[in-house]
Amino acid sequence: MAPLGMTGATFDWPGKEMPVGHGLRGRPVPASVYPARASGRLHATAADIARFAAAGMAGAPQPVLSAEGIGALHRPVVPVGGLFGVVAEGYALGDFTETLSDSCRAVWHGRAGA
Known part of the structure; x- marks a missing residue:
């Protein structure tokens, strides 16, 4: 993640730093953590996700x-x-x-x- 400047991204569960999701009735929904699965394991800020997505586009300003x-x-x-x-x-x-x-x-x- 370093080449993209994704300083807020981590494969470790950040716990209480993560925003809490809410269900249809407005109640908090506990986070699902899948430590043994590659999918869903990268936790990142919105800015870091945008950097990751942009890096995968043709003509990216910061291609990997x-x-x-x-x-x-x-x-x-x-x-x-x-x-x-x-x-x-x-x-x-x-x-x-x-x-x-x-x-x-x-x-x-x-x-x-x-």
């Missing part, structure tokens, strides 16, 4: 990967079905992919629990 590496990262590997198949065509190396109505390619990740 080459243009070829970014292309490989976003190339669909598996077709998507089920509920996510309604909005995504494929799954790349960590992100969903789709072709927008103007023929531009989009990559995204729900970030819910991951």
